[in-house]
Amino acid sequence: MSSSPRENATEAAAIVFGVASILLVLCIRFPALFTTELAREFATERVLRVATSLVTLASLVAGGLTLHNRRSLRSALGLGLVLTSLLLGGPTAPRLAGSGSLLSADWLVLDGLLLVALFIPIERRLASHRTLRAGWKVDAAYFISNHLLAQSFIVLGAAVGHFLFHSVRIEATSRLPLALQVLCLLLVADLFQYWLHRAMHEIPALWAIHAVHHSADELDALAGSRVHLAETLLTRTVLASTFYLMGFTLPAILLFGALIAIQATLLHLRGRLSYGWLDRVIVSPKFHHWHHSSDREALDTNYAGTFAFLDRVFGSYHLPEGRWPLRYGVVKEVVPSSYWGQFFSPLKHL
Template sequence: MISQFKSQLFLLSLLAFVGGIFLWTLGNPLQETYLGLASLFLIGLSLVIERLAPLHRDWNIDTGDTVGDIGSFVVVFGIIDSALKWLSPFVILALLPNTNTTLGWPLWAQITAATLLIELGAWASHWAHHKYKPLWALHAMHHSSERLYTLNGFRFHPLNHILNHLIMFLPLLALGFSKEALLGYTALALPVTLFQHSNVGFQFGMFSYLFNTNTVHRWHHSAAYNEGMHNFGRAFVVWDHIFGTYYHPSDENEPAIIGLSLGGPSYPPPNQTLPQICWPFAKDCCQ
């Protein structure tokens, strides 16, 4: 286990690193590209650290799911996510053709409000994907892994990701939040979300009452239903505290089993990516 002081210093350093890139590139048309490159660096860093100091050595062993995780990263976050960002303003224009709203708030206020609203949308979407069977049929793909390591954080059903994006970001675009405000939220979230599935024994202490760290997020991936129905926030757990879904006994404790909720329906194993994508459309998937 990495000491609490080193874990907290590490997270603060990542926040300063990405935040510095955001501030340095303000007004630069390539700001999003720079943040994308920072993301790739953080993913690589997480992969290295979990090799050098794994929480569970067996979680570093490929069980046939790595190819699917990489494929999901390329398709969902490389292609679909890029298309959604490009198409979203056109969707707003189609739905609200007469709107020309632009918030006149200072950037710091927009980022603060955007963080709270995006996290609220993320919490609501995530909770609904666990509560309702047709949505769970999409979200089960993300929970099918029986180990937690950096790359399975990108295993998402394409429709699950599309719904999340629409719920989190379309309302803010309609309200007139600036692109810089949304990227400001992204800069705050990246150091947390990209290490959320890391197979590293961090101890974040009080930081885990604010951020959805990997020690908090592991409980959400518990195969025990009563444990997994917690910690629905994206990068922050503010709304989990408000709605009573926060759960984190301690940094040292963790779920007994990672994976789909015990007693759930039969589901293709994580090394069968295409069957997992097709499964929600099977006649008896949601029975």
């Protein structure tokens, strides 16, 4: 029996909210294991319980509608997930204390809901609806693994920062107003990221890792998640240790993290989104689409992630008026299509 796009969307919503509900219950029960240590000050137990109630309710409604429309095993999955969440204790699950923190399920849920509620609807307005791109499942695996492991990378980066810069830490930065700190963070991070990114294009061993990010032949809200774990580890460690050295405060780093997460998804959206003259100052989707182009004129250009003027300053700027790339992807490399194939592919270049 064929199903309408609306029915498919309700079914997907029931599953996404069901998974989110289970993850949030795990965050409540085992905060030490599943939540981001940095964010616990804001995503308090009370906030988690309210969020779980809302997500559970949304999943129950979507699951009920789906099952009402179509009685199949797949349509029952959303309800099955939310019932599992309730069996685990739902919004009233007991909280178990513990120490150490390695996973960030809270971060995965937050960004996952943002993806479903904000970016996918924007993308649908920008580009006519098409069937799901080949490779979306691999990118979903990247989305999950990179989000879940964010906490581990931050802990590692902070430890490296503490080890290297403990005695030379700049304390005065913490007295700057929050907005100024966030602006400084964006600038400092983009400067570091510019040269790290450029090195990844120019040094063959690093390109073998970064080629994974460029291997998507089409861009969309999920394609930006395709980043090899080694690249995520390298970038986060460099940035977290630098932030430690510079002495930025926790709220400023959290705000910066949220802005960067939104920006990383925006830049890869399917469709043609440009900011007009601002494209020359701030990195827009159009600017980053050219970075992903395999057209000869665009190779190894537009490295910045936030401030487009960095590419003007360092001579790698490419933004033709009124034109968009014709092709995307890598030029001659063969990047495997599976997650684990991509995971091990850089080893062949050693």
